Amino acid sequence: MVQKKVTWQSPSNIALIKYWGKHDVQIPANPSLSFTLSKSFTETSLTILDEPGNKDFDFELYLDQDLRPDFKPKITTFLKRIEADLDFLKGQKFRIETHNSFPHSSGIASSASGMSALALCLLSLKQELESKKEESFFKKASTWSRLGSGSASRSVYPKLSLWGKHKAITESSDDYAIAFPERVDPIFEDFCDYILLVDKGEKKVSSTVGHQLMNNHPYAQRRFLQAHENLDALLKYLKLGDVESFGEIVESEALTLHAMMMTSMPYFILMKPNTLKILEMIWAFRKETSIPAYFTLDAGANVHLLFPKVYEQQLGDWVNTEVKALLKNGDYICDAVGNGPLKL
Ligand code: DP6
Secondary structure, three states, rough: OOOOOEEEEEEEEEEEOOOOEEEEEOEEOOEEEEEEEEEEEEEEEEEEEEEEOOOOEEEEEOOEEEEEEHHHHHHHHHHHOHHHHHHHHOEEEEEEEEEEEHHHHHHOHHHHHHHHHHHHHHHHHHHHHOOOOOOOHHHHHHHHHHHHHHHHHHHHEEEEEEEEEEEOOOOOOOEEEEOOOOOOOOOHHOOOOEEEEEOOOOOOOHHHHHHOOOOOOOOOOHHHHHHHHHHHHHHHHHHOOOOOHHHHHHHHHHHHHHHHHHHHOOOOOOOOOHHHHHHHHHHHHHHHOOOEEEEHHHHHHHOOEEEOOOHHHHHHHHHHHHHHHHHHHHOEEEEEEOOOEEEO
C-alpha cells in the first residue's frame, strides 16, 4: 500500500446548554447546544505508513512534534469503538500528528477539537481508500467524534450544533449532533466568545469522572429535565434575537453545571477566586453600561465572555483595562462563532 495522508482542522466549541451526565456508550443524559468556535482548533494529520503493523491498532502520536505515548490509551479506546469500520487500518502502521491553536496548558479542553479532527481524518481516509462516498459525511463524522468524546460530536458543524434527542427538533439524535436546523437571528451568527484564562492548571476532575458523578447524584433527574426546559426557552430566544433572555439562560446553565459538581459526592469547586470576581464584574459592567455581555463556564476556572460583535470595541477595552490583571499572565483568547471544520 502507498503512503496516504489526510489533514483536518477542527474547532473547539462552547456549550450553551451543557452536557453533563451520560450512559451506555457515550449516550447523553440530556440534549446540549453549542457555539462552534473559530480560533480555538486542533489540526490533525493521519498518515498510513508504507510498513506493515501488528494486527491491533499500531500507531504513534505526536503533539507538536513530540512523541506522546500518554495519549495512546484514550485514542485506542476510541479506535476500538469504531473498529468494525476501520478495516483499512488493520495490519498497517500509521502516524497521528496533532497541534492545537491554543496552548495545552491553557485549561481549554482539547478533546472536542482533537477527537473531531481525528474522526474527520479517519472518515476521509476510509472514503478515499475504499472509493466509497459516504452519503451523510458529517453525520457519520459526528457519530464517530461522539465515541471519542461527547462534546466532540458538536464540533463538526458551523455556528450552532445540537446533540441529543429533544422533542421540538425532530431530526435531533442521541447518536450524533446536527447543525442547528432552524432560523436564528443574525445577531447570534457572529457572536464573540472571549476566553478569559483564569487558571491554566490541569483539570482537578476529568470529564469522564465528572459525568460519572451524575449517576448517583440527588438532583440529576431534575437537572436533565431542566436542560430540556432551558433548551426550549433558548430555541425561542435564538429565533427572536432576544440577547438578554438568551444570556440569562446561558448564565444559569453555567452555574447549574458548577452546582452539580459542588453537590456531587465527592464534591468539587472548579471556580477560582478570580473566576467569581470576574462573574461579578460582568454583572456590574452589564448594569452600568446596558451592554448585553454574559458568561458561560466549562468544567474549569476559565470564563467565556459572550457578547454581540457590535460591542467588540467596548468589551475589548474593558477586558484589557479591567480584567486582564486577574488572568494568568494576562492571557485571553478573542474567539467568536466559527464556520466549522476544514479539510487541508
Ligand atoms: C462541561 O465531552 O469532555 O464541557 O464525553 O467524557 O469526553 P466525554 O466528556 P466531554 O464533556 C464536556 C462537558 C462540558 C459541557 C459540554 O461541553 O457540553
